[in-house]
Amino acid sequence: MARGELVKKLLASYGRDEEFRAVVEQIIADEEKKNNNVLARSLRKMLENIGTASPSTKTGLSRLLPFPDKAKDLIQRIEPQHNAQDIVLSHENLEQFVSLIQEFRQADRLKRHGLPVRSKLLFCGPPGTGKTLCAEIFAAELGLPFFHVRLDSLISSYLGETASNIRKTFEFARRQPCVLFFDEFDALARSRDESGEHNELRRVVNSLLIFIEQIAPSGFLIAATNLDRDLDPAIWRRFDEVIWFELPDTGMIKK
Numbered sequence: 001m002a003r004g005e006l007v008k009k010l011l012a013s014y015g016r017d018e019e020f021r022a023v024v025e026q027i028i029a030d031e032e033k034k035n036n037n038v039l040a041r042s043l044r045k046m047l048e049n050i051g052t053a054s055p056s057t058k059t060g061l062s063r064l065l066p067f068p069d070k071a072k073d074l075i076q077r078i079e080p081q082h083n084a085q086d087i088v089l090s091h092e093n094l095e096q097f098v099s100l101i102q103e104f105r106q107a108d109r110l111k112r113h114g115l116p117v118r119s120k121l122l123f124c125g126p127p128g129t130g131k132t133l134c135a136e137i138f139a140a141e142l143g144l145p146f147f148h149v150r151l152d153s154l155i156s157s158y159l160g161e162t163a164s165n166i167r168k169t170f171e172f173a174r175r176q177p178c179v180l181f182f183d184e185f186d187a188l189a190r191s192r193d194e195s196g197e198h199n200e201l202r203r204v205v206n207s208l209l210i211f212i213e214q215i216a217p218s219g220f221l222i223a224a225t226n227l228d229r230d231l232d233p234a235i236w237r238r239f240d241e242v243i244w245f246e247l248p249d250t251g252m253i254k255k
């Protein structure tokens with residue numbers, strides 16, 4: 001197979017250990033065929049060592065570990081299909097995203113100086129204003145994998161299980177540098193005061209509040225909603241930044 005195709009397959013296998021190993025095996029076989037035996041041997045050695053390296057190893061490869069079993073039904077990796085040219089943002093939002101990207105790229109430096117780095121974002125605004133699209137493009141611009149939280153599997157009818165699923169999801173985002181995206185966030189973070197709601201909802205919102213407060217994601221945590229009035233009031237201050245997506249003005253529509 002052509003080198004370019006293999007590289008594409010390698011990138012597409014990010015986060016899926018077995019697939020990743022299979023592609024690397026293909027690359028090794030390819031190199032052996034071309035008599036590049038030294039390279040083939042060294043690749044094989046690296047492949048054998050992946051996964052045995054200590055978790056603190058700072059090589060990119062140690063990050064390519066599989067989903068933990070606990071989170072794999074709750075999170076779905078989405079391959080970004082769009083780029084920055086595909087979205088029209090207001091000036092204000094554009095400035096915000098540019099500064100968030102700069103901040104992320106300088107994160108180590110900022111932290112060394114004791115400065116905070118924003119990593120928890122809440123996207124609010126009417127339906128169809130580009131919240132989901134923007135989260136996807138933001139991840140692509142940062143070069144981070146984009147993981148969508150699957151609310152259908154996260155929200156369980158069993159008592160206590162939703163909170164436990166939230167814990168597994170956050171645990172994943174703490175270790176894996178990524179953009180973890182909670183779409184339709186209101187389904188989880190609905191106000192605890194709403195009449196007719198039972199104790200399970202309170203428990204879910206309470207644990208969500210604690211997890212968001214405690215997590216320092218190694219990438220970004222982004223939640224999106226078009227029902228901001230339904231959110232529990234205590235949710236807001238847990239986010240480092242709330243970004244409002246307004247309906248486009250005529251200039252934006254023309255663009």
Ligand SMILES: Nc1ncnc2c1ncn2[C@@H]1O[C@H](COP(=O)(O)OP(=O)(O)OP(=O)(O)O)[C@@H](O)[C@H]1O
Pocket residue numbers: 086087088089125126127128129130131132133134224225226245
């Ligand atoms: N700002 C924008 N720039 C370019 N295209 C946009 C923009 N907003 C929306 N669109 C188009 O509309 C589609 C729907 O947008 P998207 O799903 O991101 O909206 P949303 O804000 O997440 O809506 P909802 O609140 O219903 O989830 C996009 O896939 C894109 O084609």
Ligand SMILES: [Mg+2]
Pocket residue numbers: 131132133183184224
């Ligand atoms: Mg959306």
